[in-house]
Amino acid sequence: MxxxxxxxxxxxxxxxxxxxxxxxxxxxxxxxxxxxxxxxxxxxxxxxxxxxxxxxxxxxxTLKEIRELLSLRVDSDICCEDVKAKADAKIADIENKIVSLRKMKKALTQLSTACGASEATAECPILEALDGKQARRTQRK
Amino acid sequence: MxxxxxxxxxxxxxxxxxxxxxxxxxxxxxxxxxxxxxxxxxxxxxxxxxxxxxxxxxxxxTLKEIRELLSLRVDSDICCEDVKAKADAKIADIENKIVSLRKMKKALTQLSTACGASEATAECPILEALDGKQARRTQRK
DNA sequence: CTTGACTCTGTAGTATGGTACAGGCTTGAT
DNA sequence: ATCAAGCCTGTACCATACTACAGAGTCAAG
CATH class of the missing domain: 1.10.1660.10 (Multidrug-efflux Transporter Regulator; Chain: A; Domain 2)
Incomplete structure (x- = not known):
């Protein structure tokens, strides 16, 4: 080529x-x-x-994270367990992101619906969207 | 308070x-x-x-986008149709992000599985993950 | 009423992720 | 052969999103 x-x-x-x-x-x-x-x-x-x-x-x-993602591959030179652990960590990150995005989407959908119904009720449902951070770290109180 | x-x-x-x-x-x-x-x-x-x-x-x-998200609310002062349009646009953005994240997760899961199987085959499935940008609006598949 | 932690404004510096030249060599079409 | 378009290195600059002072005032415990 x-x-x-x-x-x-x-x-x-x-x-x-x-x-x-x-x-x-x-x-x-x-x-x-x-x-x-x-x-x-x-x-x-x-x-x-x-x-x-x-x-x-x-x-x-970030570019740093992307570099890490790109370096993940099944390679005889690199410890497979290590690659697996890193991949699994990234998967967990991604799942968290998806959950947050779904919450945000839900809040926006409610807002959009409220608009359609012409009912001036919902003050700002978006703020409620990401309440209480699902999962890991910051288990405050 | x-x-x-x-x-x-x-x-x-x-x-x-x-x-x-x-x-x-x-x-x-x-x-x-x-x-x-x-x-x-x-x-x-x-x-x-x-x-x-x-x-x-x-x-x-970005902070600019977040400012926009936070300004979206049902408010008698603001044109409801406008808020609805903006909310719907954000919803579409979010859906695209979710689709991409799911693809990325799938690729990483394959990689992780390949690692577990100790089969050095998958060269770099991650690169295939986000092929062909599911592109705004046009829903292929 | 002192002392130390906290707050104020304002300005400057940092990290990230590019973007834009300047000055010069290479390529390809005429 | 000429010449625009494209590539090279290097340096400088930019926007975003903070972060760190400096110098001064405030608050509250002892």
Whole structure:
């Protein structure tokens, strides 16, 4: 497969060229091979990786967390138990996020419905949405 | 109800004092009443609001978006249709996030399972997780 | 009525995640 | 051969979301 230039990759992944170089510096992308003249040569797979990064950022993951997610893979070089433990921790994080998002969605749905009914009652149901943080840490009182 | 000082609020909401002042400046909190000597006097309800903000940030919402979420309420002063439209837009955003998180969770579960099975096969299933952005509005599948 | 913890305003600095040049080399089409 | 478009490195700058003082006033226990 013929390699892509950084510009083509940026276009396909809908990110800036500078962003790609930034991610490379930050270790989110493998250092690409270079042409004789020093141009980066990217495999098409990097486009998918960039799309993953963009999406994960929208979901509230930091670049640090995304780097961790991307480094998780079944690899004979790395202790499998370790990978499993990390994956399971991420799964728990994600479940918490989903629960919170569902609560937020429910609150917004109530609000939207109240609007439709033209009844000025609900003061601000959104604040009630994420009451009492489900799960781990901060088990105050 | 007796008001809380900024320090008490910070402690209960598990955020920094400076963060509260910052949120006030940024319009995420109502400007509190002041004591004769100029101390801020907070109602306990602000603690809940701060917890909401913290959680929403973890879910990938920016302070700007959170400000919008918090401003959504059934209020005779504001056009109900407008509030409903904004709430519905946020609901769509949230649904997209949930879909993405479920995909990511699925990929991680596969990875975790592969680890348990000690089969070094899956190269990096995570990258496949968020393929083809389920894209705003267009519901494929 | 002192003392230490707390609060005030204002300004400045930090971390994260990019974004924008400047100055120069490479490539590809004419 | 020329020349725009694209790539290179390096540095500087930006927005967001805090965080940390400095210097001064306030409160409350002893």
């Amino acid at each position: 013929k390699p892509l230039t950084i510009g083509k990759v940026a276009e396909r992944a809908a990110v800036g060229i500078e962003t790609i170089r930034f991610y490379e510096r930050e270790g989110l992308l493998d250092t690409p091979t270079r042409s004789a003249s020093g141009y980066r040569q990217f495999d098409v797979s990097v486009v998918k990786r960039l799309q993953f990064i963009s999406r994960a950022k929208e979901l509230g993951f | 007796k008001p809380l000082t900024i320090g008490k609020v910070a402690e209960r909401a598990a955020v920094g004092i400076e963060t509260i002042r910052f949120y006030e400046r940024e319009g995420l909190l109502d400007t509190p009443t002041r004591s004769a000597s100029g101390y801020r006097q907070f109602d306990v309800s602000v603690v809940k609001r701060l917890q909401f903000i913290s959680r929403a940030k973890e879910l990938g919402f």
